[in-house]
Amino acid sequence: MTTPALSLKNLSKSFGPAKIINDVTLDIAKGERHAIIGPNGAGKSTLFNLISGLYVPTSGTVSLNGTLISGVPPHEINRMGLSRSFQVSNIFANMTVRENVRCGVLHSLGQGYSFWKNIGTQKDVNAKTFEVMEHCGLLDKANTPAALLPYADQRSLEIAITIAGGADVILLDEPTAGMSHSETDRAVDLIARATEGKTLVIVEHDMGVIFNLADRISVLVYGEIIASAPPSEIRGDPKVREAYLGDEALPEEVV
Numbered sequence: 001m002t003t004p005a006l007s008l009k010n011l012s013k014s015f016g017p018a019k020i021i022n023d024v025t026l027d028i029a030k031g032e033r034h035a036i037i038g039p040n041g042a043g044k045s046t047l048f049n050l051i052s053g054l055y056v057p058t059s060g061t062v063s064l065n066g067t068l069i070s071g072v073p074p075h076e077i078n079r080m081g082l083s084r085s086f087q088v089s090n091i092f093a094n095m096t097v098r099e100n101v102r103c104g105v106l107h108s109l110g111q112g113y114s115f116w117k118n119i120g121t122q123k124d125v126n127a128k129t130f131e132v133m134e135h136c137g138l139l140d141k142a143n144t145p146a147a148l149l150p151y152a153d154q155r156s157l158e159i160a161i162t163i164a165g166g167a168d169v170i171l172l173d174e175p176t177a178g179m180s181h182s183e184t185d186r187a188v189d190l191i192a193r194a195t196e197g198k199t200l201v202i203v204e205h206d207m208g209v210i211f212n213l214a215d216r217i218s219v220l221v222y223g224e225i226i227a228s229a230p231p232s233e234i235r236g237d238p239k240v241r242e243a244y245l246g247d248e249a250l251p252e253e254v255v
């Protein structure tokens, strides 16, 4: 069997007496697009924080491409090939689109933002920055300060920064939150293109997005995964329907 891109084993996280993530075991294959869904407060962001190293597990482990990463600091996990976006935007408002993407590229190289770098490296960084902006439909806004971008473009920039470092495992936290229908459609296209050939783990409340994008869906309820299967099976799962009763409806019409 090939090594999974991500492997969570008996992962738990408590805050004081409250067990927020409870014995989660999940393998995500290389190249898979995997969605985590669940009602508000189910623990989705906490799970992301455990995977990306912001939280240390109370028990259990996380492995990235077969290497144990639980307890490793977030910036090192990033350099090992995992990059995440945040629900609250991570962009530098006063910097241009180009400078923001460039920061993402440099960060992964461990250089920080500096003008004092040799020309060879600068050329590589510039080429990568151009490629990412092109990929994310941001080339024509390269010189626009991020703060002046329309909201949907700011979210695209967030995705651009997340993929800029060339990580092969990408975690996106609610990338289409607050978008209109047409903006969401464009964002789904962008996410599909930008993560081609990579492993994607996405937390998202918009079921249309999830059912159109994901190869497999895990449903988190009160910190436990109650189902993990392709979209067609998830939609018909009575346990999932019960968990969503009174919450976001599972769409019949998508896919």
Ligand SMILES: Nc1ncnc2c1ncn2[C@@H]1O[C@H](COP(=O)(O)OP(=O)(O)OP(=O)(O)O)[C@@H](O)[C@H]1O
Pocket (backbone or CB within 6 Å): 015, 020, 038, 039, 040, 041, 042, 043, 044, 045, 046, 047
């Ligand atoms: N640092 C913390 N200390 C204490 N409790 C926390 C902490 N972080 C999260 N929680 C609690 O864990 C639970 C799960 O929160 P989390 O944000 O992971 O849920 P979620 O599924 O991402 O929710 P949403 O869909 O609303 O974003 C909540 O009850 C929250 O209050």
